[in-house]
Amino acid sequence: xxxxxxxxxxxxxxxxxxxxxxxxxxxxxxxxxxxxxxxxxxxxxxxxxxxxxxxxxxxxxxxxxxxxxxxxxxxxxxxxxxxxxxxxxxxxxxxxxxxxxxxxxxxxxxxxxxxxxxxxxxxxxxxxxxxxxxxxxxxxxxxxxxxxxxxxxxxxxxxxxxxxxxxxxxxxxxxx
Numbered sequence: 126x127x128x129x130x131x132x133x134x135x136x137x138x139x140x141x142x143x144x145x146x147x148x149x150x151x152x153x154x155x156x157x158x159x160x161x162x163x164x165x166x167x168x169x170x171x172x173x174x175x176x177x178x179x180x181x182x183x184x185x186x187x188x189x190x191x192x193x194x195x196x197x198x199x200x201x202x203x204x205x206x207x208x209x210x211x212x213x214x215x216x217x218x219x220x221x222x223x224x225x226x227x228x229x230x231x232x233x234x235x236x237x238x239x240x241x242x243x244x245x246x247x248x249x250x251x252x253x254x255x256x257x258x259x260x261x262x263x264x265x266x267x268x269x270x271x272x273x274x275x276x277x278x279x280x281x282x283x284x285x286x287x288x289x290x291x292x293x294x295x296x297x298x299x300x301x
């Protein structure tokens with residue numbers, strides 16, 4: 126995870142999932158708790174993390190950090206604020222223990238607006254980097270993190286629901 130955090134945290138061509146907690150967005154605070162290893166909570170569950178684009182941005186890759194348990198398949202995507210999927214990796218084998226997993230996606234132009242990073246696994250044993258703390262739950266509701274109970278692979282139109290989870294996956298969107 127050091128590679129994902131250190132290499133991307135301050136680049137202008139990267140959007141991090143922790144941005145909704147003030148690490149890369151205006152007017153926020155600092156995350157209470159450092160990212161650690163978390164097993165995916167429920168097979169087929171999707172988590173949608175809001176982020177805002179302030180300048181035109183072309184998304185080219187999505188990155189997650191895998192921990193020790195590699196299992197099944199993962200799907201990542203970007204959605205607009207109306208819950209329509211703009212781009213997806215499709216179902217991809219979860220691969221690479223204790224390493225970044227990079228998903229090449231179709232170059233997707235994002236204009237200034239609100240979007241969501243989506244992620245789902247087809248199992249509940251795969252581990253990834255995530256922030257998990259009691260304070261996260263309250264902040265997720267405040268900043269609009271959403272979930273969907275049965276969404277693998279990620280659907281063309283998401284059905285956003287308030288999250289009941291106390292975890293925030295560490296993800297990044299790379300582009301220019």
